[in-house]
Amino acid sequence: MDDELLHSFHEFFPSIAVCKNGRIKRPTGEDVVPPSLDPATGVQSKDVQIAPEINLSARIYLPPNAYRTKKLPLLVYYHGGGFIIESAFSPLYHKHLNHLVSQANVVAVSVNYRLAPEFPLPIAFEDSWRALKWTAEGEEEWINELADLKRVYLGGDSAGGNIAHNMAMRVGSERPEGFSLQGMFLNCPYFGGKDPIGCETAEEFKKWTEFCENLWGFVCPSMKGPRRGMGESG
Numbered sequence: 001m002d003d004e005l006l007h008s009f010h011e012f013f014p015s016i017a018v019c020k021n022g023r024i025k026r027p028t029g030e031d032v033v034p035p036s037l038d039p040a041t042g043v044q045s046k047d048v049q050i051a052p053e054i055n056l057s058a059r060i061y062l063p064p065n066a067y068r069t070k071k072l073p074l075l076v077y078y079h080g081g082g083f084i085i086e087s088a089f090s091p092l093y094h095k096h097l098n099h100l101v102s103q104a105n106v107v108a109v110s111v112n113y114r115l116a117p118e119f120p121l122p123i124a125f126e127d128s129w130r131a132l133k134w135t136a137e138g139e140e141e142w143i144n145e146l147a148d149l150k151r152v153y154l155g156g157d158s159a160g161g162n163i164a165h166n167m168a169m170r171v172g173s174e175r176p177e178g179f180s181l182q183g184m185f186l187n188c189p190y191f192g193g194k195d196p197i198g199c200e201t202a203e204e205f206k207k208w209t210e211f212c213e214n215l216w217g218f219v220c221p222s223m224k225g226p227r228r229g230m231g232e233s234g
Helices: 091-104 123-137 141-146 159-174 202-219
Strands: 008-012 016-019 044-051 056-062 072-078 107-112 147-157 181-187
Touching: 008 202, 044 091, 044 123, 056 091, 056 123, 056 141, 072 091, 072 123, 072 159, 091 107, 107 123, 107 141, 123 147, 123 159, 141 147, 147 159, 159 181
Parallel strands: 072 107, 072 147, 147 181
Antiparallel strands: 008 016, 044 056, 056 107
16 A cells, blocks of 8 residues: 555545645546447547636537437436545446436436545535536537437436435526426435434444544535534535
8 A cells, every 4th residue: 555545644445545745645536538439338428618717527428319300308417426536537437327328318418526625515516506507508519409408307326416416406496597407316325314224233324424424524624513414405
């Protein structure tokens, strides 16, 4: 193991470590792959800049049967990674979106929001909201010509599920124009509760709660309180 990691100041193994010299190291989740025409699914993808001044971008996916004569539903997707690792361009999420778009037959925008701790929360939420409004503007060619903004869905896993939930809540409260939100799906969303669920033991729940509260304080030092620390919205 890297000597810096052995003497880290703050660590969430194996995702991230803050070394005593201030250097941030991510042993995982930093690999990227280019957009492509996926031979297995026929899905085509490309990268777009949403706000270059803050390095906010996305990867757009088209299923093989996307035709201009019949627009498809639009999925805005937020990747997981505890708000600290992964990206819309990682091999994991590129593969996931290729299969998801192929199976669901939708146009998808996979948002590459900025990560903590360099950009602590709520920056990821603000980036995600800005990306959603940019998508609704319909100025990007693939979205304008092939996506139906009257059939918009939000989705995400882990931290991305938390983001999708919060974006849906914000749509409900602010009611932005330009698109119609029809639904969302949350895959293992990063939320917490007050009591163990299912087969979860009290000991397991306690350990997980402590880990999540420590992580939440790391990614969002401006917010306080254990329930907010578990990712509950409000």
